[in-house]
Amino acid sequence: MWSKDKIVSRAALPAVVAQWKAEGQRVVFTNGCFDLLHLGHVDYLEKARHLGDRLVVGLNTDASVSCLKPGRPLQDEMSRARILASLLFVDAVVLFDEQTPLQLIETVLPDILVKGDDYAISGIVGHEVVLQHGGQVLTVPLVAGYSTTRIVERIRQLGD
Ligand SMILES: Nc1ncnc2c1ncn2[C@@H]1O[C@H](COP(=O)(O)OP(=O)(O)OP(=O)(O)O)[C@@H](O)[C@H]1O
Numbered sequence: 399m400w401s402k403d404k405i406v407s408r409a410a411l412p413a414v415v416a417q418w419k420a421e422g423q424r425v426v427f428t429n430g431c432f433d434l435l436h437l438g439h440v441d442y443l444e445k446a447r448h449l450g451d452r453l454v455v456g457l458n459t460d461a462s463v464s465c466l467k468p469g470r471p472l473q474d475e476m477s478r479a480r481i482l483a484s485l486l487f488v489d490a491v492v493l494f495d496e497q498t499p500l501q502l503i504e505t506v507l508p509d510i511l512v513k514g515d516d517y518a519i520s521g522i523v524g525h526e527v528v529l530q531h532g533g534q535v536l537t538v539p540l541v542a543g544y545s546t547t548r549i550v551e552r553i554r555q556l557g558d
């Protein structure tokens with residue numbers, strides 16, 4: 399499969415997820431901005447994938463990111479999507495334009511919803527609906543010292 403084929407539209411995603419579930423595969427969902435992919439992201443996504451059988455990544459569009467993180471993203475949504483899709487342990491990437499992935503999570507109803515442990519379970523968008531449908535909500539420990547913000551700060555220092 400070509401990486402670009404892993405980038406799935408909102409309309410096509412339900413059938414893809416339904417097929418995986420029909421095959422008895424546990425679907426893991428996570429989401430994020432993933433601007434300037436770094437070691438923390440890779441470690442986290444790989445661990446998230448191994449909590450189940452298929453990993454779906456909800457990716458904030460450029461418009462969504464710019465609302466959440468002024469001045470961002472540094473990389474456009476298609477770049478961010480393609481880079482995520484190129485990872486062996488990512489099975490699908492789907493863009494969402496809202497400020498939160500709640501509607502997307504209600505569509506996917508993953509078996510497992512995951513975020514980094516910079517989030518408390520109660521602060522993870524979608525945790526209620528996933529738990530109500532018998533799914534799990536889990537966090538993955540952060541890799542200390544890695545963040546996109548930190549990368550940006552270090553680049554800024556180069557200019558000083
Ligand atoms: N160092 C890290 N180790 C593990 N997971 C991480 C790390 N940094 C971010 N994540 C996780 O990656 C997902 C996407 O986070 P995000 O795109 O905000 O990355 P970020 O580096 O924190 O960006 P920013 O610095 O702009 O907030 C989130 O679920 C977050 O918990």
Ligand SMILES: O=P(O)(O)O[C@@H]1O[C@H]([C@H](O)CO)[C@@H](O)[C@H](O)[C@@H]1O
Nearest residue numbers: 429430431432497498499521522523
């Ligand atoms: O990359 P981030 O900032 O970790 O991703 C955000 O996550 C939010 C999270 O799901 C809240 O529980 C989400 O609401 C937001 O849209 C970003 O994806």
